[in-house]
Amino acid sequence: MSTSPHRSGDLEGRRILVVDDDPTVAEVAAAYLSAAGFVVDVAADGVEALGRLETLAPDLVVLDVMLPGMDGIETCRRIRAGGDTAVLMLTARTAADDRIVGLEAGADDYLTKPFSPRELVLRAQSVLRRTLAEARPEGPVVCGGGYRIDPAARIATRDGEELALTAREFDLLEYLARRPGQVFDRRRLLQAVWGWSFGDLSTVTVHVRRLREKIEPDRSRPRHLVTVWGVGYRFDPTGEPPGEGGAS
Template sequence: MTRILVVDDEPQILRALRINLKARGYDVVTASDGATALRAAAQHRPDVIVLDLGLPDIDGIEVLAGLRGWCTASVIVLSARTDAADKVAALDTGADDYVTKPFGMEEFMARIRAAVRRATASPGLPNPVVVAAAFTVDLEAKRVTRDGVDVHLTPNEWGMLEMLVRNGGKLVGQRELLTELWGPTYVTQTHYLRVYLTQLRHKLEPDPAHPRHLITEPGRGYRFEP
């Protein structure tokens, strides 16, 4: 059963999400502050984390940074902060999605389903290990190594890299990437792709400013070159 950790200091939101998620068959754990959230994530190992930024003890961005040091769960930020800088900060820190309050429950549940799909999707490939000059991608094990050392990727970083690697040498369009990773309602959110590609380049490219493997086709999409 898919386990979801919901972190929010508003009791009515915790209750509403717990009821709606359980009604759809999810196992739900809740926390109302950052310290409790970090302990719950370590104890229960959720598949998806819903994280408010305005927590009473620790700012949600700090909680997210703490999680990303070891946790591979998809993180959906749920926040009343609507400023673009807050969204970019959350995505840069490792969030996989950003939902602003107030929100529609059905759309939110669609985003939960998309997060679960990203975490569990693993289509087959005849040769699951792809070797590039700077790094190696094991598609079956969902593992990336650089100079023999494992590289930690967030679920959405992995999802983007996987799509590009599986289409090696081919252009993967912005709309295709956004639809696959976040759903059809995200086809205009091209800044998501820029954020994640920048993060991937810093983790994988020897010279991120002059990428050799993760190539941008301006206005069109992206391409992986071994």
């Protein structure tokens, strides 16, 4: 069986910035990503990464959490503050809380060290396919509550005001808004929105929490993105008070 990275024609030539202060890790990651058809640049710390972000305009940043000076979490927050560049975080930490912190900072995905270089390639391809998706065949979603979602322009608005969503938050909102009133468990959402057949379900929980911060008037009492206890989540564009909803 071949161990060479899988090349994906639809993603070849996309630019990835690898940020890691360990030269060996950076070299291996860059080699495998380059072999998969990506254009790869390397930075050794967060300050250098932010400087190169403006000049290189990468499609994806592979970002180590444990960086000298400005750590990866703060670097991720600043990347997110400046735009919606996709971020795949590398962490040597295995505690769920540490992964959640990275997701809350705006990361689209994470990979725990030590990692398989081939898994890194597959994760990068998965993230890019989601975040670089161009116009879809479906038309705009117009639903109650003043929401309008335009997948071609990748813009979601409420009462005419644009919502500042990351690429993955947009995908999650669009998926639920196209199916108002339907309840989906976290595993189904992980498969439908992230394209993962397996993974940490807390990824969904974190993104639901972040999405609520942007679409709910009171995120402690959500009325649009509702929890159905013991089942999953549903989207209610009208914002009627849920009988069984909650904020988890």
